[in-house]
Amino acid sequence: MVKKLPKVEIAAVGSELLTPYFQDTDSPYIVAQLLQLGLSPSFRTIVADEEEDLIAALQNSVSRADLLFVIGGLGPTEDDRTREILAQVLGKKLILDESVLRAIQKRFARRGLEMPPSNIKQAKIIEGAEVLINHQGTAPGQWLEEKGKIIVLLPGPPQELKPMFEKYVFPRLEKWRVSQVFQLKLKLTGITESQLEEKIKDLYPPSSLCRITTLAYPGQIEIHLSAYSSCSQEEAREKVMSVEEKLKPRLQPYIFSTQGESLEEVVGLLLRQRHETLAVAESCTGGLLGHRLTNIPGSSEYFRLGIVAYSNEAKIKLLGVSPKSLANYGAVSEKVAQEMAQGIKQLAQTDHALAITGIAGPGGGTPAKPAGLVYTAWGGENESQVLRNQFLGSRELVKFQSSQKALEMLWRHLTQNFI
Amino acid sequence: MVKKLPKVEIAAVGSELLTPYFQDTDSPYIVAQLLQLGLSPSFRTIVADEEEDLIAALQNSVSRADLLFVIGGLGPTEDDRTREILAQVLGKKLILDESVLRAIQKRFARRGLEMPPSNIKQAKIIEGAEVLINHQGTAPGQWLEEKGKIIVLLPGPPQELKPMFEKYVFPRLEKWRVSQVFQLKLKLTGITESQLEEKIKDLYPPSSLCRITTLAYPGQIEIHLSAYSSCSQEEAREKVMSVEEKLKPRLQPYIFSTQGESLEEVVGLLLRQRHETLAVAESCTGGLLGHRLTNIPGSSEYFRLGIVAYSNEAKIKLLGVSPKSLANYGAVSEKVAQEMAQGIKQLAQTDHALAITGIAGPGGGTPAKPAGLVYTAWGGENESQVLRNQFLGSRELVKFQSSQKALEMLWRHLTQNFI
Numbered sequence: 161m162v163k164k165l166p167k168v169e170i171a172a173v174g175s176e177l178l179t180p181y182f183q184d185t186d187s188p189y190i191v192a193q194l195l196q197l198g199l200s201p202s203f204r205t206i207v208a209d210e211e212e213d214l215i216a217a218l219q220n221s222v223s224r225a226d227l228l229f230v231i232g233g234l235g236p237t238e239d240d241r242t243r244e245i246l247a248q249v250l251g252k253k254l255i256l257d258e259s260v261l262r263a264i265q266k267r268f269a270r271r272g273l274e275m276p277p278s279n280i281k282q283a284k285i286i287e288g289a290e291v292l293i294n295h296q297g298t299a300p301g302q303w304l305e306e307k308g309k310i311i312v313l314l315p316g317p318p319q320e321l322k323p324m325f326e327k328y329v330f331p332r333l334e335k336w337r338v339s340q341v342f343q344l345k346l347k348l349t350g351i352t353e354s355q356l357e358e359k360i361k362d363l364y365p366p367s368s369l370c371r372i373t374t375l376a377y378p379g380q381i382e383i384h385l386s387a388y389s390s391c392s393q394e395e396a397r398e399k400v401m402s403v404e405e406k407l408k409p410r411l412q413p414y415i416f417s418t419q420g421e422s423l424e425e426v427v428g429l430l431l432r433q434r435h436e437t438l439a440v441a442e443s444c445t446g447g448l449l450g451h452r453l454t455n456i457p458g459s460s461e462y463f464r465l466g467i468v469a470y471s472n473e474a475k476i477k478l479l480g481v482s483p484k485s486l487a488n489y490g491a492v493s494e495k496v497a498q499e500m501a502q503g504i505k506q507l508a509q510t511d512h513a514l515a516i517t518g519i520a521g522p523g524g525g526t527p528a529k530p531a532g533l534v535y536t537a538w539g540g541e542n543e544s545q546v547l548r549n550q551f552l553g554s555r556e557l558v559k560f561q562s563s564q565k566a567l568e569m570l571w572r573h574l575t576q577n578f579i
Numbered sequence: 580m581v582k583k584l585p586k587v588e589i590a591a592v593g594s595e596l597l598t599p600y601f602q603d604t605d606s607p608y609i610v611a612q613l614l615q616l617g618l619s620p621s622f623r624t625i626v627a628d629e630e631e632d633l634i635a636a637l638q639n640s641v642s643r644a645d646l647l648f649v650i651g652g653l654g655p656t657e658d659d660r661t662r663e664i665l666a667q668v669l670g671k672k673l674i675l676d677e678s679v680l681r682a683i684q685k686r687f688a689r690r691g692l693e694m695p696p697s698n699i700k701q702a703k704i705i706e707g708a709e710v711l712i713n714h715q716g717t718a719p720g721q722w723l724e725e726k727g728k729i730i731v732l733l734p735g736p737p738q739e740l741k742p743m744f745e746k747y748v749f750p751r752l753e754k755w756r757v758s759q760v761f762q763l764k765l766k767l768t769g770i771t772e773s774q775l776e777e778k779i780k781d782l783y784p785p786s787s788l789c790r791i792t793t794l795a796y797p798g799q800i801e802i803h804l805s806a807y808s809s810c811s812q813e814e815a816r817e818k819v820m821s822v823e824e825k826l827k828p829r830l831q832p833y834i835f836s837t838q839g840e841s842l843e844e845v846v847g848l849l850l851r852q853r854h855e856t857l858a859v860a861e862s863c864t865g866g867l868l869g870h871r872l873t874n875i876p877g878s879s880e881y882f883r884l885g886i887v888a889y890s891n892e893a894k895i896k897l898l899g900v901s902p903k904s905l906a907n908y909g910a911v912s913e914k915v916a917q918e919m920a921q922g923i924k925q926l927a928q929t930d931h932a933l934a935i936t937g938i939a940g941p942g943g944g945t946p947a948k949p950a951g952l953v954y955t956a957w958g959g960e961n962e963s964q965v966l967r968n969q970f971l972g973s974r975e976l977v978k979f980q981s982s983q984k985a986l987e988m989l990w991r992h993l994t995q996n997f998i
Contacts, residue, residue: 454865
């Protein structure tokens with residue numbers, strides 16, 4: 161028997177989402193989550209937080225959808241009225257939930273503040289709805305089942321919505337699952353999109369077997385493989401694996417992750433397993449490499465020290481870069497990159513060192529050393545390596561690609577996987 | 580006489596836009612274009628190309644909007660049916676336009692191909708509509724005026740839509756220009772959204788005068804003021820300014836930018852103007868503060884050195900933190916934060932120093948020192964200051980808020996603007 165697919169809709173509320181300055185990133189996140197259950201929405205609406213528009217949008221969505229996500233407009237301010245208007249559209253009362261109110265008050269108290277009266281409305285729950293706890297903010301979510309329909313109300317800030325969705329919403333949607341999905345996300349580095357295309361173009365499988373989507377980011381390519389089965393996840397998995405088996409031999413040197421991990425996570429895991437330590441010396445990246453490495457919980461186990469030696473003086477004084485090298489080759493040179501790596505390794509007494517020196521741009525370039533020229537260096541026990549890179553793009557893009565290349569070098573040395 | 584604002588809507592058609600892999604980039608482009616005319620949409624809808632859904636979406640949009648953009652689904656394939664369904668919803672016939680057909684045939688001929696029969700439908704025009712020529716593809720746009728409403732039908736590929744919009748659509752919209760627009764973006768730090776709300780809630784102006792949109796980010800709030808005038812930009816500016824005049828006295832201590840600059844930009848500008856220099860010592864932020872400071876082009880003029888002293892050893896050896904302070908108070912303490920600031924200032928010989936030490940979490944906390952506890956310190960000529968902060972949220976959020984607080988401290992000292 162084929163189950164009838166439920167009608168799914170997402171309505172995101174906020175006038176700011178109808179300006180060029182803000183994007184609704186919550187809906188794409190929810191779309192991706194739903195895909196894991198074999199569900200895909202028929203409508204995404206973005207509506208201004210004007211009463212008349214919001215009523216019209218919610219009336220339509222409520223009447224059409226079997227499963228409706230309403231996002232945003234749950235804040236304490238005057239123009240946050242999603243909660244009130246959704247209740248009105250449903251013909252339901254809002255009821256003050258004392259335990260939610262106490263949780264909000266506590267949140268303020270933890271920061272030594274008193275809750276302003278405007279936050280009271282965040283504790284109001286549509287009658288019959290269950291509260292979905294928000295551990296990252298004051299507005300709770302709400303889960304309402306009504307005549308076989310599900311309406312899920314969620315706060316707009318992604319850092320609040322995502323953990324709530326994962327913890328409270330996704331598990332409740334399990335019974336709406338229409339098919340078993342298997343997905344595999346291969347993350348690659350050190351290869352361009354067109355190089356990849358050349359390597360795998362003859363492998364594109366019939367779409368009934370497995371879908372391949374390639375997404376290119378600076379310094380990284382993701383290949384998403386996904387397959388569905390109405391019977392079992394095992395069947396879906398087999399479809400994906402039959403395609404992965406063909407891809408892997410060609411792409412092995414570039415794949416650093418198959419479980420969604422970032423490059424800094426993979427490198428961190430490897431260092432941890434080997435009980436080895438790392439220090440970094442940065443110039444043009446200004447601290448980004450250290451920032452990325454320390455985004456990983458537990459990174460203090462292997463990350464010891466970072467030095468952002470923006471001035472030549474700091475390079476000499478702290479990293480022991482020779483003034484001669486600076487004079488002869490300039491701060492952006494293979495020699496200085498190598499000395500920076502040696503210097504930081506010596507100073508921090510670590511097993512590995514990374515160093516970056518370059519011209520982030522947009523200014524500061526010369527014909528011989530244009531903006532985007534970056535040297536990345538790795539130093540290990542008795543070895544070291546320096547790469548010359550010419551990156552394109554904005555200052556932030558050059559910084560990101562530089563940090564990515566440094567991490568790639570460390571990953572290649574840790575896995576002895578060279579290209 | 581005040582002109583009533585037209586109701587604007589955008590409907591983008593395509594099931595691929597409801598997957599995680601593709602984004603509707605046409606609508607944000609159109610939103611940005613409309614803003615120049617003082618127009619902003621009330622609704623953006625993304626709808627799957629299923630007949631039932633498309634009928635529902637277009638019926639709603641046609642009934643609500645004065646100015647409606649319908650995008651995509653104009654291709655030659657089976658599932659491209661926007662043209663047909665829009666005609667059906669409007670109760671109008673589709674008429675084959677011979678000159679459009681010839682243009683499509685010619686396009687194929689130029690590539691040495693014969694036009695496949697499936698492309699014939701692209702030459703069908705809704706009765707009464709004007710053709711908008713597509714120089715980049717086969718599907719023309721259509722412009723339909725009907726009972727005072729405008730409906731604009733455009734192809735989905737951005738490289739086709741954008742030049743058509745610029746050349747044929749924008750000039751025709753000129754007569755819909757409702758106004759001259761003036762916008763002001765105030766950025767605030769050191770205040771929560773609800774504290775702000777309490778301070779200004781009695782000032783919310785009638786929306787006819789000036790629109791206030793409040794956007795809260797971690798460690799930052801933006802207030803967008805925008806006003807329109809049917810006469811002149813000067814009049815729009817005056818409306819915004821009359822509201823800003825009332826806001827400013829209450830919010831002065833928190834406003835760091837009125838031109839859209841980030842906090843690190845403002846701080847950088849102040850340091851540059853004063854020919855002063857900065858160095859930073861980071862622990863839990865791992866380099867993020869240096870990264871943010873060096874995202875600003877030209878930051879090498881004032882940013883000298885950053886040290887990410889993740890280990891106690893590095894704090895002692897490089898920053899001169901006293902082992903006694905570490906033993907007595909712990910690495911996350913007021914004393915150590917102050918010594919880190921002093922140490923980096925001494926080492927780098929700068930005018931200002933910032934230091935951050937804390938527990939980014941999620942692990943590593945204790946009841947006395949929970950995750951999110953962060954000390955931020957500033958050191959100047961003969962003064963210094965340390966703040967104890969208890970931040971909430973994920974590891975990355977704690978890191979960001981810590982860097983923001985450190986930048987705020989420096990900004991307050993540079994501007995002598997204390998709260």
